[in-house]
Amino acid sequence: MISKLKPMSNKYIKNKKIIRYQNPYFFGSEIKNIEATIKSRQLTGPNNFVSKCEKLLESQLLCKKVLLTASGTDALEMACILAKFSKDDEIIIPSYNFPSAATSIIRCGATPVFVEVNSHDMNISKNSIQNAITSKTKGIILTHYAGVSAQIFEIMKIANINNLIVIEDAAQAIYSKNKEQCLGTIGHLGILSFHQTKNVFCGEGGALLINKQKFISRAHVIREKGTNRNKFLEGKINKYSWVDQGSSFLPSSLQAAFLYEQLQNGTKINKKRKLIFENYHNFFSKISKKYNNIKIPSIIECNRVNGHFYWILVPKKIRPKFIERARLNLIELTTHFEPLHSSKAGKNYGKTYETLKQTQLLSEQIVRIPIHTQMKKSEQKLVLNILNKTIFECFS
Numbered sequence: 001m002i003s004k005l006k007p008m009s010n011k012y013i014k015n016k017k018i019i020r021y022q023n024p025y026f027f028g029s030e031i032k033n034i035e036a037t038i039k040s041r042q043l044t045g046p047n048n049f050v051s052k053c054e055k056l057l058e059s060q061l062l063c064k065k066v067l068l069t070a071s072g073t074d075a076l077e078m079a080c081i082l083a084k085f086s087k088d089d090e091i092i093i094p095s096y097n098f099p100s101a102a103t104s105i106i107r108c109g110a111t112p113v114f115v116e117v118n119s120h121d122m123n124i125s126k127n128s129i130q131n132a133i134t135s136k137t138k139g140i141i142l143t144h145y146a147g148v149s150a151q152i153f154e155i156m157k158i159a160n161i162n163n164l165i166v167i168e169d170a171a172q173a174i175y176s177k178n179k180e181q182c183l184g185t186i187g188h189l190g191i192l193s194f195h196q197t198k199n200v201f202c203g204e205g206g207a208l209l210i211n212k213q214k215f216i217s218r219a220h221v222i223r224e225k226g227t228n229r230n231k232f233l234e235g236k237i238n239k240y241s242w243v244d245q246g247s248s249f250l251p252s253s254l255q256a257a258f259l260y261e262q263l264q265n266g267t268k269i270n271k272k273r274k275l276i277f278e279n280y281h282n283f284f285s286k287i288s289k290k291y292n293n294i295k296i297p298s299i300i301e302c303n304r305v306n307g308h309f310y311w312i313l314v315p316k317k318i319r320p321k322f323i324e325r326a327r328l329n330l331i332e333l334t335t336h337f338e339p340l341h342s343s344k345a346g347k348n349y350g351k352t353y354e355t356l357k358q359t360q361l362l363s364e365q366i367v368r369i370p371i372h373t374q375m376k377k378s379e380q381k382l383v384l385n386i387l388n389k390t391i392f393e394c395f396s
């Protein structure tokens with residue numbers, strides 16, 4: 001019984017403070033940039049920190065065009081409008097996913113078609129995509145889960161054969177790479193999130209990554225409430241007016257001012273988190289050999305991970321006890337996405353051509369381990385020591 005569990009000896013719990021699943025890290029100069037923005041009396045973008053962030057991201061990611069947005073969800077909505085998804089179109093997405101891809105699809109009047117994920121990386125299954133393609137399919141929105149690449153190059157091949165638009169949801173995958181290309185820059189369009197839970201953050205924020213020239217000028221209009229304000233700011237027209245559909249997707253320069261400092265430290269953040277991820281991966285590789293009912297992600301050679309988070313799969317019957325036991329010993333473990341296909345809105349707005357049993361099972365097995373950008377070696381050691389003991393207690 002969970003209620004009878006007792007914490008381990010104090011030897012393992014030195015600081016007596018729970019190690020949270022995540023802990024946002026500030027570099028210090030965020031406040032300086034925000035002050036400068038306030039003093040400039042120009043809190044609206046894009047000709048300030050907004051375009052500074054965009055240019056920096058374009059050079060860091062080698063991306064044709066980056067447009068900052070107020071959230072990752074906004075960037076997905078922009079991508080779906082640009083892709084011209086509309087009524088009667090079917091768009092393939094993994095059911096094991098954050099809801100934003102699905103809500104962006106239904107706002108265009110199209111239907112999300114839910115497919116399976118692989119158990120080795122929790123990313124969209126290539127075979128399941130192939131099984132879901134019909135004459136109505138217009139696109140695929142894939143997620144790079146935990147910053148580990150989906151089979152993006154193989155999926156691009158399928159998309160090209162079937163004339164489909166691919167949007168990469170790289171919300172969790174800033175700076176991750178596949179074959180030396182940054183995730184989000186390989187499909188037709190990509191998105192990033194700068195939500196506080198992400199490696200690089202500004203509270204709420206996002207970016208649209210445009211990898212095809214043909215989308216750029218319309219994307220500016222869509223971001224600016226359907227107006228040609230961008231041309232006005234460039235001095236190309238005297239007055240701006242309503243020319244297309246759109247919404248208020250441009251972030252405030254206050255958000256961008258904060259973000260700029262984080263982006264300037266992007267390489268440092270990436271390096272630190274990657275090392276923690278690798279430390280965990282080495283540990284759990286040994287553990288999974290000892291306990292064959294614990295499964296770990298498999299990272300293929302061409303993948304460069306960003307250490308967004310580390311996950312393991314444990315039997316669903318043991319999971320509540322494992323999480324509770326770790327919490328009692330001041331380590332916060334978390335579960336993750338609920339399948340979209342069986343959610344209230346998913347049943348209402350989406351469809352599926354498969355039973356998606358694997359997605360259901362995996363969502364009941366996943367456990368995420370704390371990673372913080374500033375996590376010290378001693379804290380990582382503490383997490384692993386406690387988990388080692390907890391695993392012994394729960395799985396032996």
Ligand SMILES: Cc1ncc(COP(=O)(O)O)c(C=O)c1O
Pocket residue numbers: 071072073074097098100101143169171172192193194195197204205206
């Ligand atoms: C895979 C994925 N896509 C989209 C989003 C939405 O991003 P935002 O919160 O910036 O709107 C998230 C957020 O957690 C996410 O994890």
